[in-house]
Structure formats: C-alpha cells, structure tokens
Amino acid sequence: QVQLVESGGGLVQAGGSLRLSCAASARTFSRYTMGWFRQAPGKERDFVAVISWSGNNAYYADYADSVKGRFTISRDNAKNTLYLQMNSLKPEDTAVYYCAAVWRQLYGSARYLPSSYDYWGQGTQVTVSS
Numbered sequence: 324q325v326q327l328v329e330s331g332g333g334l335v336q337a338g339g340s341l342r343l344s345c346a347a348s349a350r351t352f353s354r355y356t357m358g359w360f361r362q363a364p365g366k367e368r369d370f371v372a373v374i375s376w377s378g379n380n381a382y383y384a385d386y387a388d389s390v391k392g393r394f395t396i397s398r399d400n401a402k403n404t405l406y407l408q409m410n411s412l413k414p415e416d417t418a419v420y421y422c423a424a425v426w427r428q429l430y431g432s433a434r435y436l437p438s439s440y441d442y443w444g445q446g447t448q449v450t451v452s453s
Contacts, residue, residue: 325349325442327422332447339412339451345405345422345444353400356425359407360437361418361449368421370435372396372407375428385434390416412451419446 331343349355356375362368370387374396377383384396395408405422423440433439 325355325424327424327442327444329420329422329444329447332420332449334450334452335412337412337414337451337453340408340410341412341449343407343409343420343422343447343449347403347405347424349403349424352403354426356427356429356434357398357405358423358434358440359396359405359420360423361416361420362446363418368437370437371420373429373434374398374405375434377428387435409449414451414453417449417451419448421446
C-alpha cells in the first residue's frame with residue numbers, strides 16, 4: 324500500500340508560481356510511475372504531467388498541452404517526493420491537484436488516464452486569481 328500526501332497549494336495571482344510536493348510512502352519509490360492530475364469544479368479529472376522510469380537511471384516526462392513550457396515535473400527518489408513546479412499560472416489552472424502512482428511503466432495514452440493509476444493523494448487546492 325502506498326500513501327501519497329500533497330502539499331504546496333494556495334492562492335496566487337495570474338503570472339505567479341507555485342511548487343507542489345507529493346510525499347510518498349513507497350519503499351521502492353524510484354520505480355513507480357508518478358503523475359499529476361487536476362480537477363476543476365464540475366469537470367473531470369484531467370492529466371497534467373507524468374514521470375516514469377525508463378531504465379539506466381533515466382526518466383521520461385510528458386505534459387498536457389495546456390501546461391507545456393509552464394509546468395515541470397520532477398522527483399527526488401532519495402526523499403520519496405514528487406514535485407510540480409508551476410510557472411506563469413493562469414486562472415484556468417485553478418483546480419484541486421492530485422498526485423498519483425502506479426507500480427509499472429505506462430505507455431502511450433495509458434499515461435494520461437486516471438484509471439491507469441492505483442494510488443492517489445487527497446489533493447491540494449490551487450487557486451489563480453486574475
């Protein structure tokens with residue numbers, strides 16, 4: 324069983340930055356595929372970013388088109404922590420942000436589906452004011 328705890332959300336003005344963290348209890352955190360998703364009121368949970376082990380201490384990262392160039396996903400395996408650096412925030416980025424984990428590599432569109440992930444955090448609210 325893996326427990327995920329997000330932190331770092333808050334209220335920020337448009338154009339500002341936030342860094343989200345997700346602390347994981349996984350014993351072999353480095354091998355988990357980790358993702359960030361977000362859910363705005365009345366909407367479905369949407370993919371934001373994913374980072375997965377691709378072998379030889381290398382990781383693969385991918386992003387939703389809406390956040391490419393503004394958000395950066397990273398991980399510190401020594402600290403069992405996942406991060407999401409969010410820059411140039413827009414009001415449309417307002418949502419509850421969730422981190423998710425799964426013990427396998429994901430390929431293609433599977434990376435973008437919430438149903439591909441087995442473990443979820445409780446979420447952290449990000450509000451961007453205009």
